[in-house]
Amino acid sequence: MMVKSKSLDIVSYIHCLTTTSRRHHVVSSILGGREIPWVEKFRPTKVSDIVGNEDAVARLQVIARDGNMPNLILAGPPGTGKTTSILALAHELLGPNYKEAVLELNASDDRGIDVVRNKIKMFAQKKVTLPPGRHKIIILDEADSMTSGAQQALRRTMEIYSNSTRFALACNTSSKIIEPIQSRCALVRFARLSDQEILGRLMAVVAAEKVAYVPEGLEAIIFTADGDMRQALNNLQATHSGFGFVNQENVFKVCDQPHPLHVKNMVKNVLEGKFDDACAGLKALYDLGYSPTDIITTLFRIIKNYDMAEYVKLEFLKETGFAHMRICDGVGSYLQMCGLLAKLSLVRETAKAA
Numbered sequence: 001m002m003v004k005s006k007s008l009d010i011v012s013y014i015h016c017l018t019t020t021s022r023r024h025h026v027v028s029s030i031l032g033g034r035e036i037p038w039v040e041k042f043r044p045t046k047v048s049d050i051v052g053n054e055d056a057v058a059r060l061q062v063i064a065r066d067g068n069m070p071n072l073i074l075a076g077p078p079g080t081g082k083t084t085s086i087l088a089l090a091h092e093l094l095g096p097n098y099k100e101a102v103l104e105l106n107a108s109d110d111r112g113i114d115v116v117r118n119k120i121k122m123f124a125q126k127k128v129t130l131p132p133g134r135h136k137i138i139i140l141d142e143a144d145s146m147t148s149g150a151q152q153a154l155r156r157t158m159e160i161y162s163n164s165t166r167f168a169l170a171c172n173t174s175s176k177i178i179e180p181i182q183s184r185c186a187l188v189r190f191a192r193l194s195d196q197e198i199l200g201r202l203m204a205v206v207a208a209e210k211v212a213y214v215p216e217g218l219e220a221i222i223f224t225a226d227g228d229m230r231q232a233l234n235n236l237q238a239t240h241s242g243f244g245f246v247n248q249e250n251v252f253k254v255c256d257q258p259h260p261l262h263v264k265n266m267v268k269n270v271l272e273g274k275f276d277d278a279c280a281g282l283k284a285l286y287d288l289g290y291s292p293t294d295i296i297t298t299l300f301r302i303i304k305n306y307d308m309a310e311y312v313k314l315e316f317l318k319e320t321g322f323a324h325m326r327i328c329d330g331v332g333s334y335l336q337m338c339g340l341l342a343k344l345s346l347v348r349e350t351a352k353a354a
């Protein structure tokens with residue numbers, strides 16, 4: 001069975017969305033939008049504007065409509081809209097009372113045990129008159145960086161003041177939140193955004209900022225962002241302000257990742273039995289200064305989207321995974337990567353013989 005590559009679909013999709021005149025020379029205003037980071041400028045202010053993770057967003061929308069927000073933990077990878085969702089939800093719930101009724105603490109604030117005992121408790125005790133079904137909200141962003149001591153101090157506060165104050169925690173991994181707190185909260189999971197979801201957002205920003213681009217440039221941004229909307233927008237802005245034109249080459253220059261075409265060639269050579277050429281490609285990447293981690297991360301993504309027999313792909317991914325593990329253990333030599341290419345070549349030989 002063949003697994004179809006996704007990348008081509010995206011290019012043709014962008015082609016459909018863009019008119020020919022736009023595609024090639026959109027005049028970008030020289031200073032347009034460079035003052036504010038686009039991640040902030042285009043941060044959704046309403047829960048309904050958040051892209052992707054439909055189930056999670058739908059749940060939050062119900063809460064925004066009905067009030068009575070439970071204690072919440074939002075967990076998921078970076079740049080998927082956790083902070084944005086909490087802020088939007090708090091604004092929708094509290095409207096004009098936001099300033100008074102919301103306490104926002106993120107990783108850059110001190111959130112040690114003293115702050116939990118004093119600042120958070122004081123806020124929880126504060127009297128604010130709110131409409132029925134609304135509560136004060138304490139937002140603890142990046143809560144997985146709180147010490148477990150501080151989290152322990154939180155659990156009692158959470159219970160005692162639950163009739164007037166609710167908590168919203170955002171974190172990357174929910175397992176870093178102590179269990180007693182987890183059991184007091186409803187967990188909302190966020191996943192990486194799909195390529196289509198990121199593309200939709202990028203198209204909106206590109207139109208609003210009059211960015212000059214070719215579809216392959218956006219494809220490259222989506223590739224480098226890997227499901228992280230923040231990174232996608234940052235890379236788009238960096239490429240736009242650095243080069244004034246978003247194409248593949250400029251994007252990979254800005255992001256400083258190994259060019260996927262180069263890595264793709266390596267895989268192609270392996271599949272065609274040209275082991276020496278594949279090694280030469282690898283050597284070239286090493287000479288350009290890319291670390292084994294850079295190379296193997298790109299390699300993994302290339303293999304995942306490569307058009308090849310399913311059995312071969314699965315074996316390739318397995319071997320790449322093992323090599324990644326060894327690199328993470330500290331053995332990131334050229335030999336290690338060559339060994340990986342050799343293993344991949346063997347897989348191909350076996351598949352061919354079978």
Ligand SMILES: Nc1ncnc2c1ncn2[C@@H]1O[C@H](COP(=O)(O)OP(=O)(O)O)[C@@H](O)[C@H]1O
Pocket residue numbers: 038039040042043044049050051052077078079080081082083084085170201229230233
């Ligand atoms: N689901 C999303 N929909 C629209 N924009 C998003 C989404 N996720 C992230 N963004 C963009 O990325 C920026 C950072 O998102 P944020 O919510 O802070 O991510 P995190 O999940 O790391 O807290 C936002 O300002 C917004 O511009």
Ligand SMILES: [Mg+2]
Pocket residue numbers: 082083084141142170
């Ligand atoms: Mg965040």
